[in-house]
């Protein structure tokens with residue numbers, strides 16, 4: 313689903329968290345968002361999720377103004393936010409249960425659990441899982457919904473380098489198949505370039521978009537592309553902005 317952000321401002325009291333932000337995200341594209349802490353990335357994501365409304369301007373999803381959260385959009389937060397009283401399998405199935413309590417596709421649930429490398433841990437409660445595993449459960453819970461729009465707020469920030477790499481790989485493979493519209497926030501410039509069709513860089517106080525670039529790298533992507541001169545040029549540009 314295409315997302316149009318049109319001249320959006322967001323004020324929190326006297327603070328202008330977002331200032332005249334406009335962005336057109338085409339259906340099925342993967343957009344990554346970089347920016348210093350406090351520049352309004354989560355604020356922007358929350359508006360697309362329908363969790364908060366702009367002070368000025370409009371956020372339009374598939375041609376319709378966003379009025380609140382909906383089953384077409386799934387959010388993955390930085391913290392896994394699992395339900396401690398549910399085991400892994402029930403956590404993954406949670407969204408499906410909300411959608412239609414009597415018709416949960418358990419084969420699909422188990423398929424996603426397997427793909428995430430979590431088979432064998434179905435009966436474990438969150439506290440019996442490592443942080444990386446919990447984050448994978450959170451991702452599984454989102455992906456099992458096959459959302460048209462996937463909103464991710466630094467989903468891999470808490471993971472070790474190898475797990476993070478595996479998750480990036482998995483996310484890209486999956487996205488190649490489902491072609492959801494993805495908005496992915498990260499502090500990691502390499503991650504932003506490696507994953508995105510387009511990279512958006514924001515500045516803080518007030519939060520504005522200061523750079524928006526198409527990533528000139530073919531898909532499928534792999535980490536060796538970080539040695540590509542086009543990758544390095546874009547990285548340098550983003551770094552210059554983020555360094556202020």
Ligand SMILES: Nc1ncnc2c1ncn2[C@@H]1O[C@H](COP(=O)(O)OP(=O)(O)OP(=O)(O)O)[C@@H](O)[C@H]1O
Nearest residue numbers: 324325327329347348349350351352353354355356
């Ligand atoms: N509900 C709120 N009430 C008041 N101020 C808020 C609220 N949410 C965010 N802010 C403020 O808006 C600004 C942007 O916050 P936001 O969480 O969007 O930043 P961010 O870019 O996601 O930062 P980070 O990278 O640290 O997650 C910050 O100055 C923050 O204090």
Ligand SMILES: [Mg+2]
Nearest residue numbers: 353354355465
């Ligand atoms: Mg944030």
